[in-house]
Amino acid sequence: MNKKDFPFFQNNELIYLDNAATSQKPQVVLDAMNEYYTSYCSNIHRGSHELGNKATESYEEARRTLAKFIGAQENEIVFTRGTTEAINLLASSYVKGNFDTVILSELEHHSNILPWQLNDLHIEVIGVDQDLNINLEEYESLVKKNPHSLVSITHISNAFGIVNPIKELIQIAHKYECKVLIDGAQALAHLKIDVKSLDVDFYAFSAHKAYGPTGIGALYAKYEFLEEMNPYQGGGSMINEVSFEYSTFLDPPFRFEAGTQAIAEAIGFKAALEYIKQIKGLQAHDKSLLEYAKSSLEALDDIILYTQAKNVSGSISFNIKGIHHDDIGILLSKQNIMLRTGHHCAMPIMKRLGIEGTIRMSFAIYNTKEEIDKTINALSKAIRILR
Ligand code: PLP
8 A cells, every 4th residue: 555655665675664763755745845955945934035935835835734634723833843842842931830740641752751851840640551541530530639730641652552532631631720732743644633623732743753754843732822932942033023132022833933944844744744635544554454463463472462452553562572672673674674672762661561672563554464474474583583
């Protein structure tokens, strides 16, 4: 399915199962970026020449496309370098000074832990059960004990593929006057997102995990909160007036985009979103690959899976009893299969499970059941060698 759209696969026989880290890019994304560089490369939001106007229009069109894609208004989209920068922006421009406590889940990526620590916020953690799900009653009692906090939770766990019930989590948080940030890094490529029907306050994501380029992502924020926020960085493009005595800033979202932005990347991001939009059966494909991978893995001896939950998307994580995950990763790589081993930047949940890391297969629209069969054969071979 769709492999022909990706030049990466035209010159090799690789099986690429590390999509949760970053996905491959379709030709349309490369073409859009190339067109910018070869025919209208120019800086944005300054000057009045024709090329600059065209580049500005394309960049702003990218913002509109992204806003539409997630059901937001265009002035609620702040471009950032990715999810990490979006969370850091929110931490220093909004959360620090307004909140004492941030409520996280045990499944969080380090990008949703460190920004709070660096801004001296108190962290409370909602644990997960043996299937790695959040218990909503326990969550409600934690939120009730910590009203007026920020809840910051991942939409899909990058380490285990668990899809959190974010609509319910948001509703409960709002009952206790909490605000909610959802880390959507893994969700953009796998789920339909509608920030208005979710009533989420903030939502962060990266383009490169959804067929777009690296170096660009966004923070969605309800406009009323963006209006309250101070700039994250200062520099060109984000000001009304500057003097040595004082400066005034543009309205959101421009106030948060200091300096020359990732213009080609924003244009590539737009092309990636348009590409995703025209894919039919994306979620069904995802589900069938995951189910197939799970049942194929379960047929192996000594397999350890970490969840039997049905609410999973994108990734499956496992270990083989008595064998180090990295040894498997190395032997699979030698057989041209690229998957991820390690803690997946989610050390707290690894510690809670008493493991150093896992082997993770993560899927994209170009992966096939045949590739899963080949991976399982290569895995069996690796296990025979290592035993
Ligand atoms: N959050 C989750 C759940 C992730 O999977 C990742 C990346 O792996 C991030 C945050 C950080 O994304 P980025 O490195 O693109 O900023």
